[in-house]
Amino acid sequence: MKARTQATNQIRALLVGCDDDLRKRLNELLGRALARGCARLRSTEGTRSALRSLGRRWLNLDREAGDLEGEIALIVTRVAPRLLDRPGVGVLSAAQLLITAGDNPRRLRSEAAFAALCGASPVEASSGRTSRRRLSRGGDRTANAALWMIAHVRMVRDEKTRSYAASRTERGNNRKEIMRLLMRYIARELYPIILESLTPEPALDDVA
Numbered sequence: 001m002k003a004r005t006q007a008t009n010q011i012r013a014l015l016v017g018c019d020d021d022l023r024k025r026l027n028e029l030l031g032r033a034l035a036r037g038c039a040r041l042r043s044t045e046g047t048r049s050a051l052r053s054l055g056r057r058w059l060n061l062d063r064e065a066g067d068l069e070g071e072i073a074l075i076v077t078r079v080a081p082r083l084l085d086r087p088g089v090g091v092l093s094a095a096q097l098l099i100t101a102g103d104n105p106r107r108l109r110s111e112a113a114f115a116a117l118c119g120a121s122p123v124e125a126s127s128g129r130t131s132r133r134r135l136s137r138g139g140d141r142t143a144n145a146a147l148w149m150i151a152h153v154r155m156v157r158d159e160k161t162r163s164y165a166a167s168r169t170e171r172g173n174n175r176k177e178i179m180r181l182l183m184r185y186i187a188r189e190l191y192p193i194i195l196e197s198l199t200p201e202p203a204l205d206d207v208a
Contacts (some may be wrong), residue, residue, distance in 0.1 A: 080197035087154035100143035
């Protein structure tokens, strides 16, 4: 996905120096449509040839990313199906939280420890007469980004979360503060599911 983004950036950079007609035609396109437009170019002129190569690269990377995400979805569904049932939790976010937790089993002593591991613990940031908290800048930043994405999706699509955000806004909280509260809540909500998913089932001999 990062390589695909790089290919997009390279395409946009090359379009700056193209002739007006080609730039106008391709600049209006986004994502896969842009890549396909570049891949269809037939001219062997330097810039167009480079755009064609980048378009084909983007399409190949996009196909590979889709295949890999499908494989990840199968693994996450097998390991932690309940995690995917929670609002806003997508395959990639769930996978990242499972990886972060699985790589640090000794730090999963409590939901507070898991929140700290994901950089979702509140940190005192008061000054003078202002009393406030902010999110910790420590912890696993990729897990932090996964929690942020889940919170963002809930803010957009989940009615309960939107009502909560509206009530917090009326109380004077800004969006950044609301996201901090949501991320901490989500870490608390998902912790027992992640812990259960990563705990191996006892062998039949042990049960007997």
